[in-house]
Amino acid sequence: MKTFFEAYIWSLRSKLYRMAYLWLKSRDEAEDAVQEALEKAWHQREVLQKMENPTGWMVKVVKNQSLQKLRERQKWVVIEAEDEIPEVPVAETEEVSPAVKLVFRFLRELPEKQQEVFQLREVEGLTYEEIAEYMDISMDQVKVNMFRARKKLQSFLTNQRK
């Protein structure tokens, strides 16, 4: 029988990894950030089980780990706010197709929250309710951020055609 950790937390691994990749733009670092977050979760598994929103907690921990990784790269990245993920370019060592480059180019134009909402909907295919849980925000905030992100997508794609 699967434990709570295996069934619930470990099953988030792929989605968390893709979120970390969105922030770090490096597969290796994204994997490390998720691994470190999962290790923390493993030690806290009993507390996590009693939490109201363990998914939101996991996303926050992965985000913190990603921020930590960016601070380690501080030579190249200027971090303006303590808990905000700065926009970083895709590492040169990363193999990225033109289609993914286009997505990243668009995401760069969005504020952090809109990027995350957009990714969770378009890449992960989550419902608004699930996105609210992941980001630990209200449904209204999800809808507002989603609406703004899509409006920007519309104008971005229109500009691409020009």
Add this chain to the structure above:
Amino acid sequence: MEEQIKALLDRYYEGNTSLEEERRLKELLKQSSGFEEERMMILGLEEMAQNEPSPKAAPRMTSGLGAWQKVAAIVVVFLALGWLFFEQQKRVQEEEAYHQVVEVLALIQQNMEKGTSSMKPLEDIKHLGTTNELFNIKEIKEEEK
């Protein structure tokens, strides 16, 4: 198909589409020859969704053992150690007993040798098996008659 895509795209940009409608829109865009930028965006998003971390197994409870199982494991270890100690003691005792027996046998052998050496003078008469051979009893008896 184009009309359908346009209608869905309008609803999509307004944030009014359901997940099911969005899936349909993506399928239509992939089949369509127009809407190049939208198609490119969808392909990029799909590619991002396939980005997976390297496979790893979820950590297992190294201590999947409960408290009573730990106690049982400790008891088994102690029993095994106790048994080994007991076996060792038994072997030592057996060895001691063997040495004692060997000593006793050596002592007996020594004493036996003493006995046989004091019997040496009898060696000379060992061939005289009967008293008749030592004393001429027959002749003595006849003389008496």
